[in-house]
Amino acid sequence: MNATAYARLDARFRRIAILGEAEGVLHWDWSTVMPSGAAEARGDQLAELKAVCHGLITAPEMADLFAEAETEELAPDDSANLAEMRRRWRHQTAVSESLVTALSKASTACETVWRAARPHGDFKAVLPSLTTLVELVREAAATKAAALGTSLYDALLDEYEPGGSSAEIDVVFGDLESFLPGFLDEALHAQARRPAPLVPNGPFPIPVQKALAQRFMEVLGFDFDHGRLDESLHPFCGGGPEDVRITTRYDESDFLSGLMGVLHETGHALYERGLPRAWRRRPAGDARGMSLHESQSLLMEMQVCRSRAFLSFAAPIMAEAFGHDGSAWNAENLYRLHTRIAPGFIRVDADEVTYPAHVILRYRLEKAIIEGAMEPADLPVAWAEGMERLLGIVPPTDREGCLQDIHWYDGAWGYFPTYTLGAISAAQIYRAALDSLPDLPDAVARGDFKPLLAWLRENVHGRGSLDSTRAILEKATGRGLDLETFKAHLRARYLE
Amino acid sequence: MNATAYARLDARFRRIAILGEAEGVLHWDWSTVMPSGAAEARGDQLAELKAVCHGLITAPEMADLFAEAETEELAPDDSANLAEMRRRWRHQTAVSESLVTALSKASTACETVWRAARPHGDFKAVLPSLTTLVELVREAAATKAAALGTSLYDALLDEYEPGGSSAEIDVVFGDLESFLPGFLDEALHAQARRPAPLVPNGPFPIPVQKALAQRFMEVLGFDFDHGRLDESLHPFCGGGPEDVRITTRYDESDFLSGLMGVLHETGHALYERGLPRAWRRRPAGDARGMSLHESQSLLMEMQVCRSRAFLSFAAPIMAEAFGHDGSAWNAENLYRLHTRIAPGFIRVDADEVTYPAHVILRYRLEKAIIEGAMEPADLPVAWAEGMERLLGIVPPTDREGCLQDIHWYDGAWGYFPTYTLGAISAAQIYRAALDSLPDLPDAVARGDFKPLLAWLRENVHGRGSLDSTRAILEKATGRGLDLETFKAHLRARYLE
Numbered sequence: 001m002n003a004t005a006y007a008r009l010d011a012r013f014r015r016i017a018i019l020g021e022a023e024g025v026l027h028w029d030w031s032t033v034m035p036s037g038a039a040e041a042r043g044d045q046l047a048e049l050k051a052v053c054h055g056l057i058t059a060p061e062m063a064d065l066f067a068e069a070e071t072e073e074l075a076p077d078d079s080a081n082l083a084e085m086r087r088r089w090r091h092q093t094a095v096s097e098s099l100v101t102a103l104s105k106a107s108t109a110c111e112t113v114w115r116a117a118r119p120h121g122d123f124k125a126v127l128p129s130l131t132t133l134v135e136l137v138r139e140a141a142a143t144k145a146a147a148l149g150t151s152l153y154d155a156l157l158d159e160y161e162p163g164g165s166s167a168e169i170d171v172v173f174g175d176l177e178s179f180l181p182g183f184l185d186e187a188l189h190a191q192a193r194r195p196a197p198l199v200p201n202g203p204f205p206i207p208v209q210k211a212l213a214q215r216f217m218e219v220l221g222f223d224f225d226h227g228r229l230d231e232s233l234h235p236f237c238g239g240g241p242e243d244v245r246i247t248t249r250y251d252e253s254d255f256l257s258g259l260m261g262v263l264h265e266t267g268h269a270l271y272e273r274g275l276p277r278a279w280r281r282r283p284a285g286d287a288r289g290m291s292l293h294e295s296q297s298l299l300m301e302m303q304v305c306r307s308r309a310f311l312s313f314a315a316p317i318m319a320e321a322f323g324h325d326g327s328a329w330n331a332e333n334l335y336r337l338h339t340r341i342a343p344g345f346i347r348v349d350a351d352e353v354t355y356p357a358h359v360i361l362r363y364r365l366e367k368a369i370i371e372g373a374m375e376p377a378d379l380p381v382a383w384a385e386g387m388e389r390l391l392g393i394v395p396p397t398d399r400e401g402c403l404q405d406i407h408w409y410d411g412a413w414g415y416f417p418t419y420t421l422g423a424i425s426a427a428q429i430y431r432a433a434l435d436s437l438p439d440l441p442d443a444v445a446r447g448d449f450k451p452l453l454a455w456l457r458e459n460v461h462g463r464g465s466l467d468s469t470r471a472i473l474e475k476a477t478g479r480g481l482d483l484e485t486f487k488a489h490l491r492a493r494y495l496e
Numbered sequence: 497m498n499a500t501a502y503a504r505l506d507a508r509f510r511r512i513a514i515l516g517e518a519e520g521v522l523h524w525d526w527s528t529v530m531p532s533g534a535a536e537a538r539g540d541q542l543a544e545l546k547a548v549c550h551g552l553i554t555a556p557e558m559a560d561l562f563a564e565a566e567t568e569e570l571a572p573d574d575s576a577n578l579a580e581m582r583r584r585w586r587h588q589t590a591v592s593e594s595l596v597t598a599l600s601k602a603s604t605a606c607e608t609v610w611r612a613a614r615p616h617g618d619f620k621a622v623l624p625s626l627t628t629l630v631e632l633v634r635e636a637a638a639t640k641a642a643a644l645g646t647s648l649y650d651a652l653l654d655e656y657e658p659g660g661s662s663a664e665i666d667v668v669f670g671d672l673e674s675f676l677p678g679f680l681d682e683a684l685h686a687q688a689r690r691p692a693p694l695v696p697n698g699p700f701p702i703p704v705q706k707a708l709a710q711r712f713m714e715v716l717g718f719d720f721d722h723g724r725l726d727e728s729l730h731p732f733c734g735g736g737p738e739d740v741r742i743t744t745r746y747d748e749s750d751f752l753s754g755l756m757g758v759l760h761e762t763g764h765a766l767y768e769r770g771l772p773r774a775w776r777r778r779p780a781g782d783a784r785g786m787s788l789h790e791s792q793s794l795l796m797e798m799q800v801c802r803s804r805a806f807l808s809f810a811a812p813i814m815a816e817a818f819g820h821d822g823s824a825w826n827a828e829n830l831y832r833l834h835t836r837i838a839p840g841f842i843r844v845d846a847d848e849v850t851y852p853a854h855v856i857l858r859y860r861l862e863k864a865i866i867e868g869a870m871e872p873a874d875l876p877v878a879w880a881e882g883m884e885r886l887l888g889i890v891p892p893t894d895r896e897g898c899l900q901d902i903h904w905y906d907g908a909w910g911y912f913p914t915y916t917l918g919a920i921s922a923a924q925i926y927r928a929a930l931d932s933l934p935d936l937p938d939a940v941a942r943g944d945f946k947p948l949l950a951w952l953r954e955n956v957h958g959r960g961s962l963d964s965t966r967a968i969l970e971k972a973t974g975r976g977l978d979l980e981t982f983k984a985h986l987r988a989r990y991l992e
Contacts, residue, residue: 019544019545022522037722048511048518052515224531226534239534243531
């Protein structure tokens with residue numbers, strides 16, 4: 001049997017994908033159920049898996065296989081798959097195995113320290129680990145930038161957002177920075193003219209919150225034969241298409257925050273589960289990138305589940321679950337509550353209008369650090385200045401400031417802008433879905449998510465990485481990334 | 497830097513150990529929390545990890561490294577480590593990567609079918625998967641027997657019980673087979689002369705059972721910073737020394753079965769956690785073998801926790817936990833209840849006296865199947881005949897017969913005899929501990945397990961695989977495997 005070079009690459013990447021799934025399970029375990037004393041051993045396990053994958057992808061024969069595969073006759077989708085293989089190969093061959101291992105271990109070590117330091121707002125405690133990690137991140141950025149022919153920041157961004165560029169982000173974020181402050185003022189004034197929404201009184205027992213979350217997950221289309229819901233410090237969606245695991249955190253005094261977290265992560269999960277079956281464990285079958293991933297979570301959470309349509313369906317179910325009634329539980333009040341805006345310190349609790357400010361701050365800071373224009377030690381001061389400039393507030397401690405997010409401490413540098421790119425894409429994609437399915441709000445109001453899910457499967461999920469992010473967005477919505485649709489959504493919702 | 501051949505082997509086996517830990521976590525996950533639809537993908541993940549480890553251990557340079565390391569000057573413990581590396585290398589080089597992968601996948605596939613078939617006693621449903629698996633097991637036995645120069649059965653036994661031999665087992669089991677029927681009669685007569693123990697009335701809420709189990713685990717010395725307690729269909733101890741995870745199953749109407757399962761697995765966990773730190777992730781630092789492992793679980797469960805000393809400590813705690821009182825909860829009654837004997841169908845529920853019969857049956861059957869003298873299809877009939885001959889009872893369905901245990905269906909052939917070798921060793925080791933610590937029963941009666949644990953750490957756990965099973969047993973107890981101590985224990989406990 002003489003397999004083609006492409007087939008041999010395909011088999012190799014299949015092994016890498018399977019080991020990646022194993023890594024996903026170990027990471028889920030680390031974040032949810034692992035006993036604390038196992039952190040160091042787990043760090044070694046994750047680093048070793050990364051080293052094995054690095055070895056498989058950078059093996060000496062791979063360059064020849066790529067060269068040969070380029071000469072083979074391939075169907076267009078296979079060509080897309082080959083291109084995606086090559087992209088990954090270029091990323092991995094740019095870094096040595098020892099750097100991959102060192103980065104992995106520095107990330108798990110830093111995250112471990114961060115977990116202990118965060119509750120006390122103790123930035124100094126985590127600074128040494130963070131400094132070590134940042135040095136390695138910079139080293140990876142430098143070697144990748146040289147290999148890929150990009151800027152330092154774009155070399156890292158490309159891991160999360162293939163084809164993304166900070167030049168494009170700067171334009172979009174610049175536009176947002178000039179639009180948002182004025183809009184926020186207008187929206188706050190509009191909000192002030194209405195009576196404040198009533199806040200349902202807790203406590204809300206956690207088992208009830210969990211059962212309610214599971215019920216809504218099922219409504220949205222989550223398949224519990226292929227996934228789980230658990231708890232973790234930082235909510236996430238992990239695992240893979242056959243085993244999608246989401247997490248949230250519950251607060252007994254406020255069920256909305258945990259529930260919206262679940263609906264957000266369910267959006268991620270539905271994307272993973274809807275990736276093209278024929279391309280499982282092949283690079284072209286993976287999720288396209290983090291902005292499209294975030295578009296799917298924000299479409300579910302922000303566009304759909306904070307809409308009047310969904311809340312008219314959900315309000316009586318929520319009230320019944322907690323055995324409450326009264327005007328705090330009517331759909332219009334819950335809608336007002338779910339779309340309240342207020343500048344605050346915590347990104348994950350932020351409303352749609354102020355959220356981009358959080359992301360812009362992080363983007364500017366991480367870019368400066370990656371480029372060497374700023375040191376990790378400068379973060380607390382720079383953070384406070386940035387928050388004051390962008391939202392007019394200053395966090396009382398680093399806990400509400402530069403310690404709040406896991407990303408930098410677990411090694412995800414170059415990731416943050418995808419949140420806001422995702423929010424913009426979400427507005428666009430939902431607008432396109434509404435245009436092509438005029439009955440969608442009625443279906444959502446009946447708790448029927450099938451039409452929406454089918455549309456997303458066809459137009460987004462099922463495309464995997466067979467197209468670029470831009471091409472998927474263009475085919476689904478008729479245009480590239482379009483801030484105007486996002487602005488229109490904000491105006492319609494917050495200035496009514 | 498010119499590392500010695502031994503140091504290079506050491507580094508290679510460290511990587512294999514780390515990947516083995518990853519496999520352990522994936523296996524724990526599979527048995528406890530994995531959604532059912534992920535079974536096939538998980539099977540691929542486990543098989544891929546096995547293939548990677550097989551590749552690392554059978555790499556072409558390894559033979560030369562072993563040859564060179566044999567010529568290097570090594571401390572005795574390093575020589576033991578090298579010998580253990582070589583033993584593993586011989587096992588792995590005897591089988592091809594494709595056989596390793598096929599065996600792993602056939603095991604996970606067969607276990608998946610078994611999980612569904614067992615509740616219905618549907619042996620026919622699992623027979624095709626079992627037949628496929630057995631063919632692969634036989635193939636592995638044949639190639640390993642040729643490479644190791646042993647019989648087919650001993651080639652598989654050696655994976656679980658290094659240095660074990662069926663010739664020795666046949667002698668011990670023959671002796672037991674002539675001793676037990678008469679002894680069982682005597683013991684049943686002695687039991688019949690006493691009033692039957694009272695059975696505490698449930699229901700026993702599962703959260704209370706779990707809290708009680710955790711409390712006793714702590715008393716025994718379990719470290720929750722480095723381990724967990726969960727639930728699974730078949731109780732087990734998994735993970736590794738830094739992350740020891742045990743499981744049990746709870747029954748609302750009977751708390752003793754779940755609790756004794758926990759105390760049993762805690763014995764395994766304490767062994768893992770007590771392995772020599774300096775030899776972590778090195779073959780000489782691993783648990784010696786399954787008979788010694790089982791000796792540690794049975795020492796805790798059977799020798800210690802079913803003793804009057806422990807139950808005098810535990811009885812009031814149990815009664816208080818469930819909010820009960822009355823004569824069913826006095827220590828002497830609970831002692832009688834914990835040492836009741838009665839022939840039954842289910843091995844894991846069997847008492848100490850009838851347990852060996854269950855093991856002997858399985859040993860004879862698996863040996864016949866491995867040697868090709870019997871086919872998997874013959875199991876139900878042969879099982880019924882064996883049970884009738886050994887214990888005078890016939891299971892009503894295969895659920896209480898050849899479907900009850902996970903082992904054959906998850907690919908563990910050649911494992912069963914270690915249960916009874918472990919029971920015999922446990923009696924010997926506890927006798928030796930009592931001889932050297934005369935106050936031990938008093939300490940246990942106070943809930944103080946520190947003296948016992950310290951003794952076990954020094955004499956068993958801390959030896960890892962630095963000695964053979966026989967040498968560890970001889971140093972700890974003054975003799976090799978000794979059935980007489982086990983018989984003396986049974987006589988003292990059941991004929992009083």
